[in-house]
Amino acid sequence: MHYLEDLGQELLSAKFHVSSELLRLHIDGEVVDEKPLSATKDGEPSPLRKISLVSTSGTDDGIEGYLYSPKVLHPSSSIEDHYKSTGNGVEFLNRHLSAKLFHDKESLHPLLEFLQVHCYKGKNVMVNTRIQNVFSPQHRGAGGDTAERVLEMIRLLLDLLEAPDPCTLENFLGRIPRVFNVVIMSPHGYFAQDDVLGYPDTGGQVVYILDQVRALESEMLHCIKQRGLDITPRILIVTRLLPDAVGTTCNQRFLVDIPIAFTLPGLYRVVHGVDVFDPKFNIVSPGADMSIYFSYTEEKRRLKSFHAEIEELLFSDVENKEHLCVLKDWNKPILFTMARLDRVKNLTGLVEWYGKKTRLRELINLVVEQQAEMKKMYGLIETYNLNGQFRWISFQMNRVRNRELYWYICDMRGAFVQPALYEAFGLTVVEAMTCGLPTFATCKGGQIIAHVKSGFHIDPYHRDQAAEILADFFEKCKVDPSHWDKISQGAMQRIEEKYTWQIYFERLLNLTALYGFWKHVLNLDRLESLRYLEMFYALKYRKLAESVPLAVE
Structure with missing residues (x-):
């Protein structure tokens, strides 16, 4: 497995033992399923225990299966x-x-x-x-x-x-x-x-x-x-x-x-x-792709021809379906976030933190790039009267212009924030840090940042604390501008040491060579796993495959 993929909102569930019952908590639906612990062996279901599955066709007929x-x-x-x-x-x-x-x-x-x-x-x-x-x-x-x-x-x-x-x-x-x-x-x-x-x-x-x-x-x-x-x-x-x-x-x-038919x-x-x-x-x-993302200090490689478009994107007084609200004070640093709109990304949560924290609103402007969840966002804008300090821009698909957008925010001594409820690995975090943008990212998931040295971890479930961390950083930068430079340099150094494609390949190559050697020396053929999978083929798969109708039928 090369890296952890985004788990998705549907995996936001938890299992834990309370007394003698096994409980499954569904966060979104606020539902708790109870199950006697006797149905499990040592707290875990037996791998060969037969169960009855609910048919997806809507009938009451159970489908036999194995765990x-x-x-x-x-x-x-x-x-x-x-x-x-x-x-x-x-x-x-x-x-x-x-x-x-x-x-x-x-x-x-x-x-x-x-x-x-x-x-x-x-x-x-x-x-x-x-x-x-x-x-x-x-x-x-x-x-x-x-x-x-x-x-x-x-x-x-x-x-x-x-x-x-x-x-x-x-x-x-x-x-x-x-x-x-x-x-x-x-x-x-x-x-x-x-x-x-x-x-x-x-x-x-x-x-x-x-x-x-x-x-x-x-x-x-x-x-x-x-x-x-x-x-x-x-x-x-x-x-x-x-x-x-x-x-x-x-x-x-x-x-x-x-497949014409699928019964598995x-x-x-x-x-x-x-x-x-x-x-x-x-x-x-x-x-990150180093041919696209690199330090904002490399002036000769930057494409400043995009600046007019970026200024229009950020500071235009025009409001339409693509751009909502305006920024009145252009001298404030920008706190920027970019993600597809998914509840897990928690962008509306970020807007709510910002709206409630007066000290943070006095220090910075907030710019959000997202795609949907319009109704809730409109409600937050009206509730906290954010027009003038907040800008909601359309989703940007040009990676080169996105890079220049990161750099432009660096020039304004701004920062990037990733407030997701869970993020296995945040690509936008890596991109922002590669460009030298101080970054705040969720502590729930894969932690790319070295806290305080190359950025900051924030807990999306402790909103006041997260807003305080953001406000403290910008307040300190206002008093001591070198603090921004320190975090920016730490972010770029962190990427160079840990998150480049060259490092990725070298590690992948070494792991492949090491495992290949020990597999040869110790004969790590995993026969137990092979027999385990063959059981499914013999007991279930072969019969199900025979029942799949031909395409002509």
Whole structure:
């Protein structure tokens, strides 16, 4: 798993135990379902317990199914007692097993075997198969494209032979070209090439996936060339077919795969999500496109020709369907936010914080870019009389102009805020920080910011406290302008250290190499999981597949 996707509003539910009952709280519907704890085993449903599912056709006939849990672990690979390693499973596995395996020089023979079997299209790329001794100095192929890189590879191998340790092993394996083909799963959103911007879940999908593919292809070509190989990598995007394309082209590829009938929802129910204690669970965070987003201080690369459009967008006195309210005081810093309008994004919550906090309204103007939830927003504008301090602008689809908008707000010593109720990974947060804009982001979800050093965390469920943090920052910047520069520099440094596509690829490559090595050495085939899945095929899937009618029927 490369990174955590946006969970969506439908996942805002919680499970917890109270006394002897299992309760499920639905936040949106304010409904609590009760269930006797006796229906579970040790607090968790038995993975093979038969249940009755409600038919989606509206009839009373139950559909038999099974509860499925991916929590079937290799007995030697669980990291459940090491919570700090959550999301870094392969690194934990490497440290844990290196200490056991590499206890003497003779134990390095599995490394030789691994290098011998590593090939591309049947051709060995690392060592000659005639080598039988682990200390033979012969090698072939992928040592490097220059004498210097070949020498670095040999030195790493010598260090590993003389004093094996997890870090040296990771560095050595990371230089072995193992990734030539990549499959990227994009299971939701209107992913296509045309006419999809502005639809739910589309912005993040298009930006994440297309930027990811471009960055991966570039880095893979560069890496393979440095290893002295002439191989063209292949990247395949697998996305779902949408029955309702809503005027987009996202359902026009591979039409032969569209099922005429589908009866498999009764196959099973998943009672657990990703097992975060599994060594295969690793979080690799994406980055911003550095060719588009970079520091506002790089004046020569900026496109100031957009400034007239941006000033019209922000400060125009014209109000219409696309732009609502005006800003009277142009000298105030701007607090800016941008997101699709989804209740989870909590943009109306932000407007309410701003409206209630007089001190904050005296210090800054608020500019919101969003797409919908019009009725509630109109009500907040009237309730708190926000016209003059608040500007609601239309959704901007030009990424280059959005970048200049970030920079323009930097010039005004403003800030960016992301007040979502939950955000697994905020791309707009990364973009704003890359441009040098001080950023306030929700503490609920994936935390990109180092609090106080590169930005600020705010709790969307403690509104007064969040508004105070915002007001304190701008008040301090008014007294000491260098405080704004300090947070801005911290934001850009944080991105350079953690969230670039180059860092993403290097980590992905290292994790792939490490897991591939340990899978070969320890034969981590996960037979338990395989048998578990075969059970569904034998007991349920095969019968359901036979019942699917032919297209002609």
